[in-house]
Amino acid sequence: MVPTARRSAARALAVAALLLAATLGARAADNKPYVMKISTATVGEAQHQFAKDYAAAIEKDSGGRIKTEIYPASQLGPVQQQAEGVQFGAIQCQIVPPEFLAGIDERFELLTAPALVTSIEGGQRLAANPAVSKLMLGLGADKGLHGVALFMVAPSVIVSRKPIGHLADFKDMKIRIFASQFQRVAMQRLGAVPKPMTLGEVLPALQDNALDGAVSAMTVLNSMQFVRVSKYVTEIDQPAIFGIAEISKKWYDTLPADLQQIVDRDATAAAAALNPRAIDFNAKARQAWTASGGQLISLPPDEQTAMLRTLASVGADVSKTKPQLATAYKIITDAAK
Helix, strand or coil, X not given: CHHHHHHHHHHHHHHHHHHHHHHHHHHHHHHCCEEEEEEECCCCCHHHHHHHHHHHHHHHHCCCCEEEEEECCCCCCCHHHHHHHHHHCCCCEEEECHHHHCCCCHHHHHHHCXXXXXXXXXXXXXXXXHHHHHHHHHXXXXXXXEEEEEEEEEEEEEEECCCCCCHHHHCCCEEEECCCHHHHHXXXXXXXXXXXXXXXXXXXXXXXXXXCEEEEEHHHHHHCCHHHCCXXXXXXXXXXEEEEEEEEHHHHCCCCHHHHHHHHHHHHHHHHHHHHXXXXXXXXXXXXXXXXXXXXXXXXXXXXXXXXXXXXXXXXXXXXXXXXXXXXXXXXXXXHC
């Protein structure tokens, strides 16, 4: 009887030990941090700075329960590949000009319509407008995206192999544009030949003479040393370039409610805090460009005014045959006024 009792006691202790191990294992799994990969195509400018600020805030406010990893300069692939990664949960956050997500929803390209704003400050006010923010951050919700932040990056400039000092110089030039029908029509109206390309394709295309110029931001051109290939930059200031931060909805839905709140709240705060730094980034980029031997060109005032008149109706003309796009465009233009 005694040995039997001992065996029963031993089995009971073994079962208890297994239960304890399972409980501790479950707690250890619960304490394992959520990994958040943050991806952007750029480096050393406003979108990259947003990524760094956002990542630091999330790690701090989550008490390390979310572990962030930043991948700038398209380390995780071209922007379209990054977007797919976010949709399917392989990448947890992408920061990108919204028009590059137009393949998911064409309304993402609304903010690239020319003549919406004429200054960085105006773009910042537009991005912060509640109606605009609600519209843009809600796009893609049914396709795996959860928008958390919208902010102004920079005015557009054109880097070119030869000077563009007058509107007539645009004629027949092959100009890289963002993936946007608004930019395509705008360049066509200026007499140029638009060539949609991702950022990673632009520098080789300029080197090989496949492009005559490219729409970009002064901050990007400076940080990625475009001056080694093309030293001329014409500051047309149109269209405005915005950034949007998209979270993988698949990943977001796995987070506890308190971490979801942190992900949302810290994005809003990081976007607001970026505004004065974005202005500073652009000012320093202009100075660095000329210090490196580059030239900054402006169109004559009367030609800049004429260009704005030519481009002002692009947004309405492109969107008028598409009811959903037209409705969203009106929200944007009403806010811009």
